[in-house]
Amino acid sequence: MITPAEYVREIPAHHRLEAGRCKKCRKIYYPARQVCPECQAREFEPLSLPREGKIVTFTVIRVAPSQFSDQAPYAMGIVEVQPGVRLLTQVVDCDLDKIEIGMPVSLEFRKIQEDGEKGVLAYGVKAVPR
Amino acid sequence: MIGIVGYGAHVPRRRIKVEEISKVWGTDADSYKSGLVLEEKSVPSSDEDTISISVEAARNALKRAGIDPQKIGAIYVGSESHPYAVKPSGTVVADAIGATPEVHCADFEFACKAGSEAMFVTMALVKSGWMEYALAIGADTSQGKPGDALEYTASAGGAAFIMGGKNVLAEIEHTYSFMTDTPDFWRREYQFYPEHAGRFTGEPAYFKHVLGAANGIMERAGMKPQDFTFAVFHQPNGKFPLRAGKMLGFSRSQMETGLLCPIIGNTYSGSSPLGLTAILDIAKPGDRILMVSYGSGSGSDGFIWKVTERIREAQDRAPKTREMIAKGKIQVDYGTYAKYRGKIKTG
Structure with missing residues (x-):
């Protein structure tokens, strides 16, 4: 379930792939953070991540949480969009047996969750084969 | 412009x-x-x-x-x-x-x-x-x-x-709209699927409005089918737009580039606009395009576009429509x- 407040908070990260770059040590975090774990600085600048990357690793979910059970089996992957910047996302529009580590993917805008038949629809990105 | x-x-x-x-x-x-x-x-x-x-x-x-x-x-x-x-x-x-x-x-x-x-x-x-x-x-x-x-x-x-x-x-040269109250297709509130009036969706609905808009815009612009490199009409199926175009005097070669229904079906609000993107993907400066949409209820919007020099630098900046349709x-x-x-x- 996603609440309207949570939906709004996640718009920069989910809708625009906005990350935060620490102004002191230049490390990039996705999603953005309040405090840099590396240097404890609190000032960040936003930046939009590339919409292309490679699969670092993945797994196939066969017993899914109830809100995703109609999609099972489905793949979840960690995608590296630039050196050291990775995000966790569903991998879709491909044969699950053909997903490979190192596979080039694009990040497409998709519906990522819906709160039952009456709640809000949440959007974000999913990885698709390039 | x-x-x-x-x-x-x-x-x-x-x-x-x-x-x-x-x-x-x-x-x-x-x-x-x-x-x-x-x-x-x-x-x-x-x-x-x-x-x-x-x-x-x-x-x-x-x-x-x-x-x-x-x-x-x-x-x-x-x-x-x-x-x-x-x-x-x-x-x-x-x-x-x-x-x-x-x-x-x-x-x-x-x-x-x-x-x-x-x-x-x-x-x-x-x-x-x-x-x-x-x-x-x-x-x-x-x-x-x-x-x-x-x-x-x-x-x-x-x-x-x-x-x-x-x-x-692509510069807009002319627009023209043709509307009447014609209930050929509808969906009432809370209904999941639309209803339609069968064969009535043809002559009194699609053809009346598409031909009305196409003839109206060409008359106002002082143009004829031979003045266009391409034409794209709404595509509820692959047959209607080809028949409408033929009735208007367009050749199949003028319509083929924008005709996507045979390979993707009727994308409704995306139909003639998607056809226009497929045309722009290969259009050359100076080409003139006639676009006529159709919406049940009913009406058609007509547009005459003239392609400019800038098309050359824009075409390859994003995926081309027919390549996207064929890929994956x-x-x-x-x-x-x-x-x-x-x-x-x-x-």
């Missing part, structure tokens, strides 16, 4: 063939394929809807326009399948492409004509000088009742156009299609 400064398309990868639908309903696939001039249609996955298709198409339009999204003053999404009954699709698109908060948003509806409505209004806003750029989108994930003739064609896809007054890649297709069976389209009720 007012016109299109950027355009983009998006079509889901999944397809279902006419044979697969015919197999379930015991119909003759060959007669449907030849009667509708259609091989297969696009199918949205359960995570694709009018909003997600609109965002992807808008991002491709932005790549071609090469503008700051903050300069977009209005975003209008035309669709008959907005995911929410109450809550705009346009605000999601606006936030996703980085156009908020100083932007005007509205969702348009007029059956399959909602996308060209958005194009008409955005051009007028730019022409009036109220805003530098405006974004028009026509997108749908249309539904046909199981077993109904519409099920063979109702598909998904969308196109986006950024209108502006600088660096235009996933064929689905009827069961998978029924699941994705919410045709199977579990509770």
Whole structure:
């Protein structure tokens, strides 16, 4: 379930792939953070991540949480969009047996969750084969 | 000069063939394929809807326009399948492409004509000088009742156009609209599937309005079919637009580039706008294009575009429509299609 407040908070990260770059040590975090774990600085600048990357690793979910059970089996992957910047996302529009580590993917805008038949629809990105 | 400064398309990868639908309903696939001039249609996955298709198409339009999204003053999404009954699709698109908060948003509806409505209004806003750029989108994930003739064609896809007054890649030369109150296709509130008036959707509806708009705009412009390199008409199936074009005096070669229905079905609000993107993908400076939409209820919007030199630098900045349609297709069976389209009720 996603609440309207949570939906709004996640718009920069989910809708625009906005990350935060620490102004002191230049490390990039996705999603953005309040405090840099590396240097404890609190000032960040936003930046939009590339919409292309490679699969670092993945797994196939066969017993899914109830809100995703109609999609099972489905793949979840960690995608590296630039050196050291990775995000966790569903991998879709491909044969699950053909997903490979190192596979080039694009990040497409998709519906990522819906709160039952009456709640809000949440959007974000999913990885698709390039 | 007012016109299109950027355009983009998006079509889901999944397809279902006419044979697969015919197999379930015991119909003759060959007669449907030849009667509708259609091989297969696009199918949205359960995570694709009018909003997600609109965002992807808008991002491709932005790549071609090469503008700051903050300069977009209005975003209008035309669709008959907005995911929410109450809550705009346009605000999601606006936030996703980085156009908020100083932007005007509205969702348009007029059956399959909602996308060209958005194009008409955005051009007028730019022409009036109220805003530098405006974004028009026509997108749908249309539904046909199981077993109904519409099920063979109702598909998904969308196109986006950024209108502006600088660096235009296709100038708008003329517009003309032709409307009457004609109930040939409708969906009442709370109904999941649309109803239609069978054969009445042909002569008194589609042909009357498409021919009315096409003849009207050519007469006002003082042009004839031979003055156009390309023509694109609304495509409820593959047959109607070819017949309408022939009646108007257009050759098949003028219509083939924008005719996408045979390979993706009827994308409703995305139909003639998507056809226009396929034409712009290969158009050359100086080419003139006639576009005529059609929306049940009923009406047609006509547009005459003239392609400029800027088309050459814009075409390769984003995926081309026919290449996108051909790339990475996933064929689905009827069961998978029924699941994705919410045709199977579990509770």
